[in-house]
Amino acid sequence: MPMRCNFLHLIISSTVAYDANNARVRVPPPRNTDRHAFHNKKTEQCFVNDSVNLQLTRRRFIKGVIFSGAAATSGAGIYLAANAQSGNGGMERLITLTINGRTRRVDVPPTETLANTLRYRLNLTGTKIGCNRGECGACTVLIDGVPNYACSVLTHNVKTKQVTSIEGVKNEDGTLHAVQQAFIAENAPQCGFCTPGQVMSAVALLANNPRPTKAEAAQAMSGNLCRCGAYEHYLNGVLRASGQIA
């Protein structure tokens, strides 16, 4: 049942591209105007749409067509590992967490990561997700005082632990933690997306080693990637927070 292909109607008018300097370049329509014929000849059995009505969306077209053959898709999933086990991430269960010294009761499926719980259930969006795969450290939180990638920890596994996120590092009187003050003084963040994670690692470092050298600080914070390259500013911030520079 050869059908006509509506893809071909979609690439006909002049449009705009950008070159590597982001200058706009006008790209005229393809000159080959008999592409239908070309494709009819070559791949007749593959044509998929029974309509030439441009108003039809592919959704309608999709609904009307059956295909055989190997499925090949790539969705770059972030939930899939969990979903494979139990539908949409498994049954939510009400658990009790201690976050920033407060008890929080929250429904969480067993497959959910702490980063997701913090950001999307508790609205603690200071914890950033840069990679969601343990490569960048943007999601760093403290679990019983130890820095951890929240994207790589299941929330159900921290039920009995003390979790500290960036929202919880201020001093009790509401003033900023010495690390935060020092980072401001050093103008340390650039884009700031890695900053909450850098703060968490620096807070943990100073709790263990109150006067680190710059090289020690670099070691301790090396799990926190900064694409802006603000490393030295953060290290200066650590030295400032530890009273080694003023």
Add this chain to the structure above:
Amino acid sequence: MSTHIGFDFTPPDVPGKVTGEIKYAEDYKREGMVFARLLTSPLPSGRVVGIDAREALRMDGVLGIFTADDLPPVAPPGNPALASEYVSFVGQPILAVAAVTEEIAESAIEKIRVDFERRPFVVDPLESLTPGGANAYPEGNTLVRTEEEGPEGTPIRGAEIRDVKWPQSAIDALRAGKEPKGAEFTTDWSFGDLDAGFAEAAVIVEEPFVTIGYPHHSLESRTCMAYWENGKCYFHGSSQSQSANDNGLARMLDIDPANLVFINEATGGGFGSKIGPYPYMAISGNFAKRLNRPLQLRITREQEFYIGSARSGMQGWIKMGVKANGKVSAIDLVVVNDGGMTGAGSGNSSAQHVTVAYQPENMRFRGISVYTNTTPRGAQRGPGQNEMAAVLAPIADKAAKAIGMDRVAFRRINAIDSNGFQGGGQGPVTSAFVREALDQGMRTFGWEEKNALAKQNGSKVRGLGVGIGYHGAGGRGYDGLVRIGTDGKLYIHSGVGNLGTYSYAGTCRAAAEALQVPWERCEIVRGRTDNHLPHSSGQGGSNTIFTHTRTNWVAAQDAIRKLKEIAAQDLGGEPEDYMIGDERVFATAEPSRGLSYAQAAARAIELGGKFSGEEYPDDINPITQRAVQGLAGSGLIGVAKDNIPGEGQPPGILVGFCEIELDKDTGKLEILDYTAIADCGTVVHPKNFENAMRGGAVWGVGLAAFERHVYDPQNGLPANTGLYQSKPPTYLDVNVETKMGAVNIPDPQNPTGGRGIGEPTQGAAAAALASAISDALDGHVFNTAPTTTDMIINHLAGNDYSTKYLKTNTF
């Protein structure tokens, strides 16, 4: 005397970054928000012949599917938000699915079946130019201009895709490091007499080179959220720019720009990949409209690798002639760019770097950009200039050595000054003081002292390097807008984006300086269109410091004029009889006779007309006109277009000096010292300047020693889609101490004296490191960027496998 320019301050968004309170696009939620995810191509090249989404659409919670049919058509090599018939790179989005939860959207993606026909693919430009080589697009492999490029400021140029093949002899010649005779190019310029230049040369150096593209990897991916209310689209995006997005994004959404509210308080990095609206913004905005729900389209880290743009790579050849006195008499340059799936390459900018760094007396450039079935390419921090800086530095060192000249002295003789030129058109620059920068750098770094030290220490060998980074750094003709409120405060409206460079804040200091208002009494108004923001440049090309200190300055001057006119009207005399100071306008002869800024603002509202923004100059952009209309009647309005006279390109130039220790057993290198001196006019914000220098140095290390695309040439699959494998430098890969300084000579064409410096900070560091690696290995020129540990080890083992044949996009 300067009160703000050249002094430190804390940009207002810094505290929010250290507390986590500042919001990025993905931090926003909205009542009823639904979630979309992308289905992307698993193939480097193919044709979509069928999509079956019935099962996905039957799932509970799935709301709909969005495809290329739902968007205006885009012809190749435009980068469509969603592929229609052809897919051209792994990870190219094909459709989006929306659902009530993100988990359901993602599960639905898995239920969709797509049938493809495979097409031939290519990941190496030279392979595509080879007779019989595959083309990335069915139409061909390169973009050919069909119209002459217009004068500066006329962006649209005609072009078409064509199939270009080179004779095999030309391919072989280029791979062997010789001129590719008989090859076809799409860009070609020259000045002077090349043959005469080479005839004058005492030394001629001829080398091939290859630089490998790599992704931007902005730490915040380009997740967007949009919703519609009363015909207006509210769009939370992640962009380098603010006002510069308005028109393009409105076009994508098919609305009048007046109906767009673009919200972008903070952006988690862009590095050139988010200068203007990116194609995927069309999905969030239009899908939200169709579903009539707030919609978030999440882009994952892996997807950001695919669609977040990347630097173009180069395969090329250079021949440099140098006279006995060290002056570069002739350069012949060939660049084949890897355009990925969309880029037009940046060879011309590479050639421009050559002109600025060595001011050759005669030069020819020939270039072609070839599409490959790899990720879309776009501007990335000093596109063209910085990778050229990295490969050129060791070649220049070789030339200097051949005529027996010190490497810094060689650069000094050839350095650009204020009478110098840039680019193939040999256009003027506003000012340049590179010799001064080299002298200052030599002293700070201790070039001569370090050169006198022993090189070898067991298996470790020291290397010293010097490099130059350059990028055009400023634009003209944008608008400034300030308001003095009845509270007496100065509100500086900025349409500049916030990509982490803080130039939005630094440039506002120009208005505070001109109006002599203490910084605590100033407020920067920015971050969303409905804050009434003026027409501003896109935050790319290191331009913002130059461009927007000027706009804020002219807006402040307009406010000062109005203050004086109001005072003259109310208190007698002529406007010229008045001056400003201490947040007052007062009679010069009788300082007690005057008005406070707060009083003048109240009078401006009463007087109306131009004073309070009911009227405005007719040369301001429609974006600024709308902003002024929104502010009318709320204070004393200063608004003006930057018509400051002048000509020439404001250059941002940096010189870098690097000392490394290279372990000959492991190939690992350690940076012992890095010193950088900038020629960027007056330093506007010292603390921020220092940080820009450090951040740029990290990027330079990545370019020279680590980062590259790796594709499997058998299947065209990318092998390093994550951060870990792509290897942006970490804390442990870079020096922990950068020494820096600035020549600090004001640029005559900027009222604050400033010029930009963002991009050259990377180029200088990359060049200095490449130069140091070569120096450590007795002047061996790898002719590669990056020069990775495996390449160094292979070279030391006498194996040229990893640097032969100008291989790109692979090991």
